[in-house]
Amino acid sequence: MTNDFTVGLVCTKENCEGGPNTPAQYFGGDENRCSDCYWDELEIEVVTPPMEVAHLEIKPSTYILQSVWKDEEKEVFYIHRQEEEPNDTDKVFKYKGKTYLYKIAKITSKESAMKAIHSWWRGCISLNDLNKKEKGRYEYI
Structure with missing residues (x-):
């Protein structure tokens, strides 16, 4: 219908x-x-993993950093993560042909948001190292 x-x-x-x-x-x-025009009009920044990690088996995600509120004292950001196969379609959106999981974190400074994204990437690198040592046991965590 x-x-x-x-x-x-x-x-x-x-x-x-x-x-x-x-x-x-x-x-x-x-x-x-x-969807593309809507997100283009917002204050967003697409944050992609460095090329040095493109070869990894467990790939680090791309994130969208969205500024949602700002005043003289602080700024609030939402972080959205790219998803290849989303589980919950109610919390995803499309942008430039990619699917993103909506608002995985709310952080009060750009510096803290970038630290969070970098820590998630380091986690992927650690999982890949562990996966290599354990002969593929952690490939689908």
Whole structure:
């Protein structure tokens, strides 16, 4: 059964990368946005793992760092993680053809957010080292 309300709603952003008939997924008044245009309009930074770890069997994730609130004293960030095979479709979104798990962390400074991401990458490197020693036993943790 289709929802007649959403049929035909397309992204209204001028010069949408997806083209003139890209389906809208975020709605608000006269402004409808496809997923890519919606996320492009927010204060985000895509943080990708360094090339030195691209060869690893257990791959470190790519993250999106989103600034959600800022004043003179502090700034709040959400961290979203790229997922190859998401389990909970209610908490994921698409951006540039990739699927991200929504808000895995809420952190109060960019420096702390980057430290968290780097620690997760170091964890992947450690898992790969352990996996190598244990002959593949930890491949699918």
